[in-house]
Amino acid sequence: MNPINSPIELLRPARIEFGSGTLAQLGPWAREKGLHRILVVADAFNAARVDLLGLPGEVTVFGEVKPEPDLPNLEKVLALAERVQPDLVVGFGGGSAMDLAKLVAVLPGSGQTLHDVVGPEKVKGRRVALAQVPTTAGTGSEGGTRSLVTDPATQNKLAVQSRHMLADIAVVDPDLTMTVPPAVTAATGVDAMAHCAEAFTSRKAHPIIDLYALEGIRLVGRYLPRAVADGSDKEARAGLALASMYGGFCLGPVNTTAGHAVAYPLGTRHHIAHGLACALIFPHTLAFNAPAVAEKTALVLEALGARPATEEAAVFDAAYGFCERLGVEMRLSALNVPEDDLAIMADEAHAIRRLLDNNPRELGRDRILAMYRAAY
CATH class of the missing domain: 1.20.1090.10 (Dehydroquinate synthase-like - alpha domain)
Structure with a gap:
C-alpha cells in the first residue's frame, strides 16, 4: 500500500447527476450545450427505450453492443460514427456500451486506430461531447477513463486508458436498473x-x-x-x-x-x-x-x-x-x-x-x- 503522501491523481466527470429521476437532466444539459447531432451507443434492450433519454435534435442509435464487445463490434459502431459525425456520444447500458462509447468519442477523425491507443494516455484528444448513462450497477464505467475491447485473434482484452475518455456528464439514475433480473x-x-x-x-x-x-x-x-x-x-x-x-x-x-x-x-x-x-x-x-x-x-x-x-x-x-x-x-x-x-x-x-x-x-x-x- 502507498503511504498517504504518495502522489495520486483523481479524475471525475465534470458533472455527476445521481439519484432517482436524474435522467431528466440529460436532455436539458444537451440543449444547454447546443448539442443536436447525437449518437447513442446501446445494447438491443436499451436501444428500444432510448426515448427515455429525452435527447434533442437528430438522434442516431447503435443498438448492437455485445456483451464483452470485440473488435468487429467496435469497428461497426465506429463506421456509423464516421457517417453520422455526432457532436455528442451517449453510452446507454452496462459497461460494454459505455466502454464502446468512450472509444467512439475519441477515435473517429483522429487518425488513430484502437491499436494505436492501447495502454495509458495515448489518445490525442476529443472533439465531441461524451455522456454516460449506466443501466446496471456493476462496472462503474461512467466514472472512469478506461475502455476494454476483446481482440478475437488473441482472445485478449485490449485496455485503453485516457483522460480524454472521461465523461462530460454521468447520469446515474438507479431507477434504470429496476428491470435488471x-x-x-x-x-x-x-x-x-x-x-x-x-x-x-x-x-x-x-x-x-x-x-x-x-x-x-x-x-x-x-x-x-x-x-x-x-x-x-x-x-x-x-x-x-x-x-x-x-x-x-x-x-x-x-x-x-x-x-x-x-x-x-x-x-x-x-x-x-x-x-x-x-x-x-x-x-x-x-x-x-x-x-x-x-x-x-x-x-x-x-x-x-x-x-x-x-x-x-x-x-x-x-x-x-x-x-x-x-x-x-x-x-x-x-x-x-x-x-x-x-x-x-x-x-x-x-x-x-x-x-x-x-x-x-x-x-x-x-x-x-x-x-x-x-x-x-
Whole structure:
C-alpha cells in the first residue's frame, strides 16, 4: 500500500447527476450545450427505450453492443460514427456500451486506430461531447477513463486508458436498473464489489481510494441481497448504483488485481458475462491474497456482513458463501467451460501483467490453474 503522501491523481466527470429521476437532466444539459447531432451507443434492450433519454435534435442509435464487445463490434459502431459525425456520444447500458462509447468519442477523425491507443494516455484528444448513462450497477464505467475491447485473434482484452475518455456528464439514475433480473443483479453487484475489494488490497492501494473502496464494499454487503430478493427495492438499487460508481472511481488511479486477471479468460474465451466471471473467481483470489493483506481482508469480510477472518480457508468459505447465497453459479462446469481449456486459460490469465503486477501476493501460473480446477 502507498503511504498517504504518495502522489495520486483523481479524475471525475465534470458533472455527476445521481439519484432517482436524474435522467431528466440529460436532455436539458444537451440543449444547454447546443448539442443536436447525437449518437447513442446501446445494447438491443436499451436501444428500444432510448426515448427515455429525452435527447434533442437528430438522434442516431447503435443498438448492437455485445456483451464483452470485440473488435468487429467496435469497428461497426465506429463506421456509423464516421457517417453520422455526432457532436455528442451517449453510452446507454452496462459497461460494454459505455466502454464502446468512450472509444467512439475519441477515435473517429483522429487518425488513430484502437491499436494505436492501447495502454495509458495515448489518445490525442476529443472533439465531441461524451455522456454516460449506466443501466446496471456493476462496472462503474461512467466514472472512469478506461475502455476494454476483446481482440478475437488473441482472445485478449485490449485496455485503453485516457483522460480524454472521461465523461462530460454521468447520469446515474438507479431507477434504470429496476428491470435488471436477479441473476444479473447478483453478478454485476459482485463485480462492483470486486473492483473495490481488489483496489483496497492492491499493491497500489492508496488511502484516498480506500475511502471509496471500503464504503463500496459496505454498500454491496448491505444492499445486494436486498436487490436480488426484491428488484423493486429503490433504496437497494440506489445503494448498488453508488457502490458501482465508487468502484469505477477506484479503477483509474489503482485498478484491479488478480481477481479480474483470472476472470478475463472466462469472458474472452467462453463469453461468460464479466460480472458472473468476477463473482465466480472472487472467493478464490480473495482467499489467496489473505496472508499478504490480512487486516484489509478481514475488513472486506466484515463489510460484507461476514465474520472477519484472515486464514485462507475461512476467508474462502465466507466469500464463497456470500456469492452462493445470492444465487450466483459458482462452478465452471455448469457454465459449459471445457475442462481441457483450463490450462490455456491459466496461460492467458498469467500473461495479464498489467493486473497481476498489482496483486499483493505473487500469483503463478500453476496456482491460477489450481484455482480454475477448484472452481470447476
